[in-house]
Amino acid sequence: MGFPRRPTVVVYNKSGNGNGDAATSPQKSTKTVEDTVVFPADDDNLCVVDPLCGGTLMKAQHLGDFMKLPKYNNPMLDDEAYGAVGHFIDPDDVVPQTVVHNINKPLSTNLFLRAGPRAQVHFHPNEVKAAIVTCGGLCPGLNTVIREVVMTLWGRYGVRKILGVKNGYRGFYAENLIELNPEVVDGIHRRGGTMLGTSRGGSVTAKIVDAIEYRGINHVYIIGGDGTQKGALAIHEEARKRGIKLAVAGIPKTIDNDVDIIDRSFGFDTAVEEAQHAINAAHVEATSTPLGVGLVKVMGRHAGFIAMHSTLSSRDVDLCLIPEVPFFMDGPGGVIEYIESKLALNNHVVIVIAEGAGQEQVQSHVSGTDASGNKLLADCGLWLATDMKEKFKARGQEICLKYIDPTYMIRAVPSNAADNVYCTVLAQAAVHAAFAGYTGFMVGPVNGRHAIIPIDVATQTSSSVNPQDRMWARLMASNGQPSFAKKGGVQKKK
Numbered sequence: 001m002g003f004p005r006r007p008t009v010v011v012y013n014k015s016g017n018g019n020g021d022a023a024t025s026p027q028k029s030t031k032t033v034e035d036t037v038v039f040p041a042d043d044d045n046l047c048v049v050d051p052l053c054g055g056t057l058m059k060a061q062h063l064g065d066f067m068k069l070p071k072y073n074n075p076m077l078d079d080e081a082y083g084a085v086g087h088f089i090d091p092d093d094v095v096p097q098t099v100v101h102n103i104n105k106p107l108s109t110n111l112f113l114r115a116g117p118r119a120q121v122h123f124h125p126n127e128v129k130a131a132i133v134t135c136g137g138l139c140p141g142l143n144t145v146i147r148e149v150v151m152t153l154w155g156r157y158g159v160r161k162i163l164g165v166k167n168g169y170r171g172f173y174a175e176n177l178i179e180l181n182p183e184v185v186d187g188i189h190r191r192g193g194t195m196l197g198t199s200r201g202g203s204v205t206a207k208i209v210d211a212i213e214y215r216g217i218n219h220v221y222i223i224g225g226d227g228t229q230k231g232a233l234a235i236h237e238e239a240r241k242r243g244i245k246l247a248v249a250g251i252p253k254t255i256d257n258d259v260d261i262i263d264r265s266f267g268f269d270t271a272v273e274e275a276q277h278a279i280n281a282a283h284v285e286a287t288s289t290p291l292g293v294g295l296v297k298v299m300g301r302h303a304g305f306i307a308m309h310s311t312l313s314s315r316d317v318d319l320c321l322i323p324e325v326p327f328f329m330d331g332p333g334g335v336i337e338y339i340e341s342k343l344a345l346n347n348h349v350v351i352v353i354a355e356g357a358g359q360e361q362v363q364s365h366v367s368g369t370d371a372s373g374n375k376l377l378a379d380c381g382l383w384l385a386t387d388m389k390e391k392f393k394a395r396g397q398e399i400c401l402k403y404i405d406p407t408y409m410i411r412a413v414p415s416n417a418a419d420n421v422y423c424t425v426l427a428q429a430a431v432h433a434a435f436a437g438y439t440g441f442m443v444g445p446v447n448g449r450h451a452i453i454p455i456d457v458a459t460q461t462s463s464s465v466n467p468q469d470r471m472w473a474r475l476m477a478s479n480g481q482p483s484f485a486k487k488g489g490v491q492k493k494k
């Protein structure tokens with residue numbers, strides 16, 4: 001199903017001729033095709049954009065792309081909450097991936113279909129048999145998402161066959177599925193963890209799709225991180241190969257916030273908020289004794305977002321170490337010299353290190369992977385604590401170091417209010433897209449508007465902190481830590 005040709009309005013840009021090519025002087029838009037509406041260019045501030053000009057539509061796969069589909073009116077048309085105000089999305093509405101553009105360059109951005117209920121759907125409520133699964137590490141909000149998927153299927157779409165898959169992907173073929181309904185899930189959003197259980201490993205695609213086919217499941221809601229979404233893509237591709245009418249809906253989840261394209265993953269904000277308790281404790285310990293050093297290690301396997309945001313939020317952190325920014329301990333411009341300068345200045349220092357930082361320096365290299373193939377990490381926090389104590393002792397300075405590792409405490413909690421609202425909208429977006437016949441997609445906020453993102457696009461890359469980004473600059477400006485870019489003296493505050 002191609003992207004329908006829409007009446008286009010032509011770009012009249014300050015330095016372009018309407019075809020996106022820069023020109024030396026403002027010119028009237030010259031492109032005229034039968035369905036092009038050419039705006040008069042008498043108003044120099046007028047800059048309208050051709051929705052196709054510079055936009056690349058990244059359209060999620062649709063079951064109608066590979067099978068004949070029935071059409072039904074969305075049951076929500078009779079829904080007091082929606083029908084009355086016509087809250088249906090134009091199926092051609094799109095969300096731009098890039099929002100900052102330069103007026104001297106042609107617009108260029110990926111466009112994703114906007115998430116939300118469509119007036120026409122391709123599943124009858126009575127035919128839907130839905131399954132929900134949670135995979136990978138725990139994350140605040142998992143139960144809120146489960147609850148809202150059930151409430152939306154049951155309450156908005158009238159679905160009565162909803163199954164919970166236990167303990168991750170292996171639950172499709174190695175466990176009994178459990179019946180879900182509003183009563184079963186009512187209060188679960190107040191509890192951390194996942195009522196379904198989760199796991200790593202066990203993602204045998206053929207066995208999963210066999211089980212889906214055998215049980216007659218035709219909606220599958222897959223809640224998980226980058227690994228899980230790769231598993232969801234494999235399930236989608238296998239179902240498509242078998243010609244099964246199966247809506248595969250990915251709902252991205254991870255406290256690491258390493259899922260690309262979306263603004264952030266649910267649970268991340270709550271994890272950052274929880275990390276504050278550990279950082280505050282480290283600050284109290286460090287400021288209550290001479291030469292006090294408070295050291296906190298936070299999660300974030302390969303992405304330092306939790307460390308960066310909890311540092312920026314706390315304002316009491318003197319040094320933040322993340323996997324994306326290499327650092328060295330000794331010599332001019334190193335960590336030891338910087339800590340020494342901070343101790344001389346304030347008689348205390350607070351350090352936050354992400355668990356994936358400095359792995360190349362940790363002597364006791366841990367080898368091997370977890371059940372999902374994720375590389376196991378050495379405890380960089382313990383290594384840093386030991387290294388600092390030894391080096392300051394050798395310099396005749398007995399630092400009083402307290403090492404706090406909150407580990408699972410930042411993720412085994414219920415989601416905070418902001419994440420709860422996020423989880424609600426995210427879950428609803430997944431159900432709307434599945435009913436609209438999309439598949440092999442992941443939903444998530446892109447520049448604040450929920451979008452339907454092809455899973456193959458979303459899983460091509462993962463997200464990590466960009467040290468050249470202004471957020472990292474803000475952190476360095478806020479605590480004065482050096483860039484550790486090269487050996488050569490602590491950067492003096494200007």
Ligand SMILES: Nc1ncnc2c1ncn2[C@@H]1O[C@H](COP(=O)(O)OP(=O)(O)OP(=O)(O)O)[C@@H](O)[C@H]1O
Binds near residue numbers: 224230253
């Ligand atoms: N490339 C892949 N193809 C198929 N399945 C995968 C792939 N990577 C991971 N999986 C499966 O997805 C599930 C979860 O993966 P993983 O343990 O990496 O957690 P995650 O989804 O990345 O979440 P988090 O990072 O928050 O822990 C596991 O069952 C794993 O076997």
Ligand SMILES: O=P(O)(O)OC[C@H]1O[C@](O)(CO)[C@@H](O)[C@@H]1O
Binds near residue numbers: 138225254255
């Ligand atoms: O849940 P496990 O297997 O202990 O793995 C912990 C990992 O899971 C995460 O919480 C999410 O991927 C990481 O931050 C952490 O490194």
Ligand SMILES: [Mg+2]
Binds near residue numbers: 225
């Ligand atoms: Mg992961």
